[in-house]
Amino acid sequence: MRLFSSFTISFFLLLVTGCRVAAPVEPMANSPISTAFVNNRPAADTLNAGRQPWRQFFQDPALAALLDTALRQNLDLQVALQRVEGARANYLARRGALLPTVSAVGSAGADRFGRYTLNGVGNYDTNFSPNVEGARRIPETLTPDFFVGLRSNWEIDLWGKLRSRRQAAYLRVLASEQGRHLVTTTVVAEVARLYYELLTADNQLAVLARNLALQREALKLMRIQKQAGRATELAVQQFGAQVLRTESLAHEARQRITEAETGLNQLLGRFGRPITRGLPLPGQVLPARLGAGVPAMALLRRPDVRQAELELQAARADVDAARAAFLPSLTLTPYVGFNSFRGSALFDPTSLAYGALAGLTGPVLNRAQFKADYRLAVAGNFESYYRYQQALQTGFREVVNGLQGLENYRAAAAARQQEVALLTRAVATSNELYVAGYATYLEVITAQRSVLEAELSLAESRQAQLLQSVSLYRALGGGWQ
Template sequence: MKIKHSFNLFIFITAIFLGSCTIKNVPVAQKNSIQLPNKFEIGGDSVIIDSLRYERFFKDTVLINLINVAVQNNYDLKIAMQRVHIADAAILARSGRLVPEVFAGAQAGATRFGNYTIDGVGNYDTNFSENIDDNQKIPYPVTPDFNFGLSSTWEIDIWNKLRTQKKGAYFSYLATDQGRKLIITQLVSRVANLYFDLLERDNELKIVQNNIELQEKALELVEIQKLAGRVTELAVKQFNAQLLNSRSLEFAIHQEIVEIENALNLLLGRTPQNIERGVGILEQELPDINKTGIPSDLLLNRPDLKQLEYELEASQANIYAARAAFYPSLRLNAFLGMEAFKPHLVFNPESVAFNAMAGITAPIFNRRGLKANFKRVQAENYTLLYQYEQATLNAFSEVVTSLKGIDNSTRLYELKALQVEELRKAVSTSNDLFLGGYANYLEVVTAQKNVFEAELELMQSRKNQFKYLIELYRSLGGGWPE
């Protein structure tokens, strides 16, 4: 009866003590203070892309098939997926702490108490008592102990500390999943960039080979002119040197193609092999951009920003849990099973044993360590907040840069196309004038060199259009839904 009253008194005092405690001074979740404009604008016009999903953004079906292979086989993405599984397991582990832990076990041991100890004298003396039978006599001097049963321990989540830790694990999982999406977005961008690099080198090779044919014909022409005494050996040497330079460029481009193909195959998760191509870079269809307006809030769906946002939420949960560590914790422990000091008595109904205990523990001398941990998680929280704001500004800047780049590279391409057309006419004119004796060989060489360089610049301006479009795709987050 006394034990019952004592236990009730313990519960009553515990309830009053815990009820008087509240968790204070927990910072309110920090929010991004960056104010973004309502929409992006280029030269007074707002812009939007019809769809940011790569299956519809890119028009080249060969490129889309390559991206699909990369998403399926890329090793960085496979590693990221395993990180998601690890984060998912962390949620399960945190959930498990909210319910009692139950263990099944069996133990066997033996103890010899000293003859001049309470247990030693007590065990020796008990065996002479007339109140016990042979089964109750204690083995002496070594006392065995056999038991098996169920044991349980459970921390009562008074301050919602465990639930908050589970919430933090959930947000960490979401952040890890956004990290996986970020890798996919970056992977799509890298595959697309390498693919258009490959098309650029193919077109460059074609330009060089066409230029070699042109220079070979020019060399034949100048050699005939030399035999006729109209030019000197110097002209022949100039044309031949120019031809040799172009032939050397051809081999350099072949090597660059091999290197780009190998880099692309690595992203695709396969051994070096030939990469299939679609139409040439000058014939590639550009993604559609409509002058209809794009909300800057689309930026907030970027995987890297969403990842930081979820990490910030997880950090808030860590702050709460760190603060809750200053307060007492209530833990329940229990055991139910069979226990005896003789093996044949273990399964006797009278060997049933159980115990239950509730305990409160509160930190006293280790509060300095808890304060240090609390300051650490607070600093981590502000670090994540500043990183989030910085990443938001950087994302907005990237989008504006890409949009400006698309606009300027498009205008540049149009002018370069007109320049190439004029220079090609100039080459034809210089050849006619040279044959008629109205132009010297240096003018022919210069005309050929100018058209060669202009064709390369035209191709580069086309590549820049795709580069800025791919960068816009990446900077807007790759089209992931909210």
């Protein structure tokens, strides 16, 4: 009766001290971005670019081939895949903690008990009993102990601590999958970006080569006119300087081509190889209109938002597990096997032994480690919440900027196309006026320089338009399907 009362008092103390932990403070449920979704929602659009697979969004076959290679060989994707495997291994361990562990045990030992000890006196006295004879007599000098059997350990999940840890591990597996999708989206966007930069550099190099040929012809003509007395050395020097400047721009374009090609090869998980081009930059086409649909739905499809949401749920499960750690835990340790102090009688049926022990343990004094774990879990919960809000705000900003930027860059490219057409006619006009004596050589140089800059700027505008479409596609959660 006294033993039962002591056990009851101990259990009560463990339960009371274990429950002395405040409920976790939940982050704010309302987010400012929720009202932003409502107030800044554009008109509904039947075309939701984020739902399109990348093979459908990118029409260039050469780009599609590069993307296919990158998704098979990119090293960042291989690293992300291993992170998923690591999360799955952690989930396997957490799930196994709910089940009893069973170990096969084979042990042998020997003890020499002192003459004035309980075991020493007991063994010595037992051997004088008329009921103990033969092999049942206990060896007195050294007492062996042999055991062959099974031992088990099983923590009963009374308060859901182990289940919360399993839930957190499972959510992190899902989060790691979303992290892999995020890497996939990033790789697709980076390959497309570098490909379009490569096409832009190709286009600019072609523009520079064409203008360089015209400028060299103009320089040659100016030297002839100088010999005829119709031009000065200053004019020859001005035209020569313009040729040298164009040549320097061509070298810079070649360097951009090299950097884009090496960047693409790295994303494709390989060393230097030629990059196959598809349609040139002016021939690249986009869908007639890219729409986001409902921004909230688009953001919830983004891998980074999904990952942050799952990490938040996992952090909340960590808080539940940390709170449950303050409560007493019940552990069962049964065993069954053959136990004997004589090896010859170890596997005798009468040597079969079994038993079980139930233990209730919980923190009473010096609970600093449990408090620290709880505070870490709460801090991690708040951190995950703020990261989730950060992912939502980042996604909202990228979607809005992408939608507005695509239209603005489309208009800018159209205006610069008209500018190039006008300046091209201005170059022809300036040449005609110079031959007729109504324009100076400086006006010819200015016209040639203006059309060159306009053509280079037009290539950059087309590139910006293409890159904006890629950014919007990524912002809408596309690219990983």
